[in-house]
Amino acid sequence: MARTKREARSAVVLGGTGFLGRRIVRHLLECGFKVRSGSRHPERAHSIFGEAAVEAVRADVTDELSLNAALARCANVVNAVSLYVEHGELTFDAIHVRAAARVARVARDVGISQLVHISGIGSDPLSNSDYISARGRGENAVREAFPGVTIIRPAVMVGPDDAFLTTVARLARLSPVYPLFGSGKTRLQPVHVEDVAEAVARVLDRRDSAPCYELGGPRVYLYRELVKTIARQSSAHTLPVPMPFVVWSVMARLAEQMPSVPLTRNQVELMRHDNVAAADFPGFEQLGIEPAAVEDVVQKLRDRETER
Ligand SMILES: NC(=O)c1ccc[n+]([C@@H]2O[C@H](COP(=O)([O-])OP(=O)(O)OC[C@H]3O[C@@H](n4cnc5c(N)ncnc54)[C@H](OP(=O)(O)O)[C@@H]3O)[C@@H](O)[C@H]2O)c1
DSSP states (O other), X not given: OOOOOOEEEEEEEETTXXXXXXXXXXXXXXXXXXXXXXXXXXXXXXXXXXXXXXXXXXXXXXXXXXXXXXXXXXXXXXXXXXXXXXXXXXXXXXXXXXXXXXXXXXXXXXXXXXXXXXOOTTOOTTOSSHHHHHHHHHHHHXXXXXXXXXXXEEOSEESTTOSSHHHXXXXXXXXXXXXXEBTSOOEEOOEEHHHHHHHHXXXXXHSOOOSEEEEOOSOOXXXXXXXXXXXXXXXXXXXXXXXXXXXXXXXXXXXTTSTTOOOOHHHHHHTTSOBOOOTTSOOTGGGTOOOXXXXXXXXXXXXXHHHO
16 A cells, blocks of 8 residues: 655544544644544534634545545554444444554554544443444554554543533423433543543643553533533522333433434443543553543533623
8 A cells, every 4th residue: 555755743533524523623723733534424513613724534434435534644643533323334333443554444444643542431342332342443453454543432521512421411491300221329420521632632642652541521520410410510400300211211212213312222231331541551641631521511501601
């Protein structure tokens, strides 16, 4: 495969228009990188990045030719592609294992210097959950194809337009009772999406990164405590009540048939497991980042709402 001259401070962010990817693009620009965003719908980039100097290209991680073109002349690659619901050929295995490995292999073959692969806390090849197992097998496949890869495992990420905090705040304001996943005892360590994006930018900036970082926010909450905290801060009066996981799974199966997919089975499955950064992995501290508290993120979201 052709090895061409690559500009050291250049990066392509696959999934660069996504919730995390668009922030990675912005943080890399702030760090002085020349940035390309790769996704299947590059036309969305204009409304996201406005006049910022981002090159938007069509790239599909299931298609090797488009990957080769997307990686042209770049020295660094970030894979921030997601798949939360399986559709036809787009399975967890296809995206999180085979496509992740394809990105790593193409990156190696064309001579990319640094690859950052976004995974998630709790990824485990031996898990019974198809999603969690695919994330774990994907990490292994990526390491095999590109041994110098840096894997970033974020906890559940929060910020404007997220799938977690915004949903909790909205439902808490709408309903006098708040149905919890199970008894609400799952331990969570939500992290601000901007902090994760900054971590990725620093990994590419420093070039001496660890093989894997686990990134969680400054505090670990029981899920039910977190709901109460978000509700209180959103001036919502709601009573959290336990609801069995089996009921959630049935509801998620139905929700996955809806066009907007408000809930997925893998979200339910993920809520069965604690999602907390392991003490023996490097994290924000090693990257010199002090992560924001969830309370501050909620406050910022409220301020934005009142400004509108
Ligand atoms: N959100 C969280 O709380 C969270 C927590 C832990 C880990 N993560 C991980 O963080 C990563 C990013 O997640 P996210 O929530 O930011 O995802 P997202 O908002 O759904 O964005 C996904 C991005 O990937 C692109 N994409 C999807 N399929 C593609 C394909 N086949 N080829 C190329 N691009 C494709 C999408 O654009 P197009 O549709 O236009 O292609 C979009 O830009 C994922 O690995 C996710 O598992 C997320």
